[in-house]
Amino acid sequence: MTTAAAYAIDAPDGRFAKTTIERRELGPNDVLIDIKYAGICHSDIHTARDEWHGTAYPCVPGHEIAGIVAAVGSGVTKHKVGDRVGVGCMVDSCGECSSCLAGEESYCLRGATMTYNGRVPEEVQPGGVTFGGYSTQVVVTEHFVLSIPDGISLEQAAPLLCAGITLYSPLRHWNAGPGKQVAIVGMGGLGHVGVKIASALGAEVTVLSHSLSKEADGRRFGARRYYATSDKQTFRELRSRFDLILNTVSADLPINDYMRLLALDGTLVMLGLPDKPVAVQPFTLTGRRRSLAGSNIGGIAETQQMLDFCAEHHIGAEIEVISADRIDEAYERAIASDVRYRFVIDTATI
Ligand code: NAP
Ligand code: ZN
Numbered sequence: 001m002t003t004a005a006a007y008a009i010d011a012p013d014g015r016f017a018k019t020t021i022e023r024r025e026l027g028p029n030d031v032l033i034d035i036k037y038a039g040i041c042h043s044d045i046h047t048a049r050d051e052w053h054g055t056a057y058p059c060v061p062g063h064e065i066a067g068i069v070a071a072v073g074s075g076v077t078k079h080k081v082g083d084r085v086g087v088g089c090m091v092d093s094c095g096e097c098s099s100c101l102a103g104e105e106s107y108c109l110r111g112a113t114m115t116y117n118g119r120v121p122e123e124v125q126p127g128g129v130t131f132g133g134y135s136t137q138v139v140v141t142e143h144f145v146l147s148i149p150d151g152i153s154l155e156q157a158a159p160l161l162c163a164g165i166t167l168y169s170p171l172r173h174w175n176a177g178p179g180k181q182v183a184i185v186g187m188g189g190l191g192h193v194g195v196k197i198a199s200a201l202g203a204e205v206t207v208l209s210h211s212l213s214k215e216a217d218g219r220r221f222g223a224r225r226y227y228a229t230s231d232k233q234t235f236r237e238l239r240s241r242f243d244l245i246l247n248t249v250s251a252d253l254p255i256n257d258y259m260r261l262l263a264l265d266g267t268l269v270m271l272g273l274p275d276k277p278v279a280v281q282p283f284t285l286t287g288r289r290r291s292l293a294g295s296n297i298g299g300i301a302e303t304q305q306m307l308d309f310c311a312e313h314h315i316g317a318e319i320e321v322i323s324a325d326r327i328d329e330a331y332e333r334a335i336a337s338d339v340r341y342r343f344v345i346d347t348a349t350i
Contacts, residue, residue, distance in 0.1 A: 001022045001023065001024060001025060002022070002023050002025070002032075002137070002139075003020050003021065003022055003023070004020070004021055004022075004023050004135050004136045004137040004138070005018065005019075005020060005021075005135065005136045005350045006018070006019055006020070006021045006060045006131060006134055006135035006136070006350065007019070007060065007134040007135075007324050007327055007345075007350060008021070008058040008059060008060045008131075008134075009048045009057070009058065009059050009061075010057045010058045010059075011057060012048075012049045012050040012055070013049075014057075015328050016048075016134075016324075016327040016328055018324070018350065019058065019060075021060060021131050021135060023131075023137055023138060023139045024124075024125070024139050025139075026071055026072075026073050026139060027073050027141075028073040028074045028075035028076075029073055029075050029076060029141050029142050029143075030072070030073045030076070030139050030140065030141055030142070031069055031071075031072050031073070031076060031079050031085070031139070031140055031141075031142050031145045032069070032070045032071040032072070032137060032138075032139050033065070033067040033068065033069060033070060033085055033087065033137065033138050033139075033140065033145070034067050034068050034069075034070045034136065034137055035065055035066075035067040035133055035135055035136055035137060035138055035347045036066055036067045036068060036154050036155075036346075036347060036348070037065075037066045037067070037154050037155045037158040037321070037344050037345065037346060037347060038062040038064060038065055038066075038132070038133035038134055038135075038158060038344065038345045038347060039062075039064030039133075039158040039159040039161070039162065039163070039189075039317070039319075039342050039343070039344050039345075040061075040062075040064075040327070040330055040331070040334060040342065040343040040344070040345065041063060041064055041159075041162050041163065041189060042188070042189060042190075042250060042334060043063070043089075043162070043273070044061035044062065044063075044132075044331075045331050045334060045335065046250070046273065047059065047061055047116070047117050048061055048331070051275060052273070052275060053275075054117075055117055056117060056129045059116065059117055060116055060131035060132050060134050060135055061116050061117070061132050061133075061134055062115070062116060062132035062133025062134040062135065062345075063087070063088055063089040063114070063115040063116060063132055063133060063161065063162050064088070064133065064158045064159050064160075064161045064162045064163070064342075064344075065086055065087040065088075065115070065132070065133035065138065065158060065161060066084070066085075066086045066148060066154040066155065066157050066158040066161070067084075067085060067086075067138075067154070067347075068082060068083070068084060068085070069081050069082060069083040069085055069145075070137065072142075073142075076142045077142075078142045078143075078145065078147075079142060079145055079147070083147065084147070084148040084150070084154060085145050085146060085147060085148060086145075086146045086147075086148050086157055086158065086160075086161045086307070087115060087133070087138065087140050087144060087145060087146070087161060088115070088144075088146070088161035088162050088165060088297065088303055089106070089114060089115055089161075089162050089297050090105055090106060090112040090113065090114060090115060090144055090297070090300075091113050091114070091115050091118070091130060091140050091141065091144050092112065092113035092121075092141055092144060093105040093108035093110070093111075093112040093113065094108050094109070094110040095143075097109035097110060102299075103299040103300065103301045103302065104299045105144075105299050105300055106296045106297045106298060106299060107296065113130060114130065115130060115132045115133065116130050116131055116132030116133075117129060117130065117132075118130040133347075134324065134327065134345060134347075134350070135347065135350065136347055136350055143300060144300060146161065146300070146303055146304050146307055147304065147307070148307060149307060149308055149310075149311035150311070151311035151312070151314065152307070152310060152311050152315075152316050153316065155319055155321055155344050155346075156316025156317050156319060157307065157310075157316060157317075158317070158319075158344050159189060159193065159317035159319065159342040159344065160193065160306065160307060160310055160315075160316070160317060161303070162297065163189045163190045163193045163317065163342065164193050164197070164303075164306050164307070164310060164315075164317070165297050165298040165302065165303045165306050166190055166271055166295070166297050166298070167184075167190055167191075167193055167194035167197055167198070167246060167248075167271070168197050168298060168302070168305075168306040168309070169295055169297065169298030169299075169302055169306075170244075170246055170269045170271070170293075170295040171194070171197060171198050171201055171203070171244075171246070172201075172302070173295065174243075174244045174267055174269065174293075176198050176201050176203040176243075176244055177201050177202045177203055178202040178203070179204075180203045180204065180243045180244060181203070181204050181206070181241055181242045181243050181244075181263070182198045182203040182204065182205050182206070182242065182243065182244045182245075182246070183205075183206045183207070183208050183238075183241075183242045183244070183245045183246070183261065184198065184205065184206070184207050184208070184223075184245075184246050184248065185208045185229075185245060185246065185247040185248060185249055185253070185258065186208075186209065186247070186248040186249040186272065187207050187209050187214050187217070187218055187341070188248060188334075188337060188339075188341060189317070189334075189339075189341055189342040190248040190271060190272075191207070191209075191246075191248040191341075192217070192218075192221055192317070192318060192341040192342075193315070193317055193341075194246055194248065195207060195218060195221040195222055195223050196221045196222055196313075196315045197306075197309070197310070197315060198222070198246075199221070199222025199223065200222065200309070200313040200315060203244075204224050205222060205223045205224060205225075206223060206224065206225040206226070206227065206238070206241075206242070207223045207225070207226045207227070208227055208229050208234070208238075208245075208258075209226065209227070209228060209229065210228065210229060210230055210337075211228050211230055212226065212228050214226075214340075217318075217340070217341075235257050235260070235261065238261045239260055239261060240260070240261070240262065240263050240264075240288060241261055241262075241263060242261050242262055242263060242266055243262075243263055243265075243266050243267075244266065244267055244268075244269070245258060245261060245262060245266070245267070245268040245269070246269050246271055247268060247269065247270055247271060247272055248271050248272050249272045249274075250272040250273055250274050251272075251274060252274055252276055252278075255268075255278045255279070255280055255292075256280065256281045256284050259280060259281075259284040259285070259290055259292065260284055262288060262290045263288065264288045264289060265288070265289050265290070265291075266288065266290050266291070267290070267291040267292075267293050268290070268291070268292050268293070269293045269294060269295050270292070270293070270294045270295075271294075271295060278292075280292055317341065317342045317344075318340055318341045318342065319341070319342050319343070319344045320339060320340065320342070320343055320344070321343075321344050321345075321346050322343050322344070322345060322346070323345075323346060323349035324345050324346075324347070324349045324350045325349070327345065330343040
C-alpha cells in the first residue's frame, strides 16, 4: 500500500476535509498516476450528499482525472512514466461479458467498478470501496487509463473524461452529424461540452436553457439557436423539430413538453439523473414514432476516440480552477448554476 493525500467528506451534510488514504500496491498491469487536476461533476455532488442513496463514507469523489504517469507495473505496455493520462468514471470491469468484449465497459453485465464509491471485487479487497480523484495519486489498471493528446491542456481535458464522453457517446450512437437537428437541454458542465462536440460533428445545434443568460457563450461554442425554456412560446415554436434531444438536467422537467419537440423517429436521451421516475404520455410517443432512451458514459475505446476528436477540433472544457479548500463553496455554486462551466481542482493545493 502507498498513501496519498485527499479531500474526503464523511456525512451527507458534512464538509470536505483533508485526509490520508491508501492506494494499492502497484500490480503488473497497474499504472500509478500523479493526479494534477480533478473536475467536479454534478454526480460528485449527488454522491457526496447521498442523493442517490448508497454512499459509503468517508467518500473521496472525483472521476474527471488528469495527470502524469509516475510508475508502471512490469506488464504495462500502453503507458510509460511521464505520459499525460486521464481516468474517467470507471477503473475496472469484468472484461469477459458481452458488453466488455464489445468495448462497452460502462454496460458491464457484472457492473463496472466505479472510480469512487465503487465496490472493490471481494477477491481484491473484501468490503473495499474505491476513492476518486480529489487526491494526489491513484493506481489504475492500464486498460482504464486514457492518453491525453498533446493538443489539450490537462486542466481542460479533465472534464472530458466524464462530461465529454457522456455527450460524445450518445451523439455518435444516434448519428448526430450534417443535416441532423440536435438539441442540448441544460448548458452546464455536460451540456456546454455537448454543444461543442455536436457542432464539431456537423449537426445543427440548438440549446434549450432556463434563460437566455448564457446565449452568447452557447453561440461561441457552436450553437445555431438558443432558446429559453422559461418561455412557453419556445415549446410552440420548436414542436416536432429535433432528431435528437440530449437532456443533461437533473431536475424534474415536464418531459412530455420536451418529447413533443421530437420529429418523426426522433429520440430524447436522458443523461441527467434525477432520482424520481418520469411519466411519459404514450400518445406523445406514438404520434411521431418517438423514443425515450438513456445513455451511461461510454466505453474505454470510445473515450480515447473522443479525446482524439476533441484534440483534433481544439475542444476543451471551459473551466474555473480552484484550490481544494474551496470544494464546498464550488458545490454550492454548481448547484446554483454559478459556474462557467466546470470547476477543476488543482491537486497541488491538497
Ligand atoms: P451542471 O454542471 O450542474 O449542469 C446542469 C445544468 O442543468 C445547469 O447548468 C442548468 O442549465 C440546468 N439546470 C439545473 N437546475 C435546473 C432546474 N431546476 N431546472 C432546469 N434546468 C436546470 O451538472 P452536470 O455536471 O452537467 O451534470 C448534469 C447531470 O448529468 C447530473 O444529474 C449528473 O449526475 C448527470 N450525469 C450523467 C452521466 C451519464 O452517464 N448519464 C454522466 C455524468 C453526469 P441551464 O442554466 O442551461 O438551464
Ligand atoms: Zn461525472
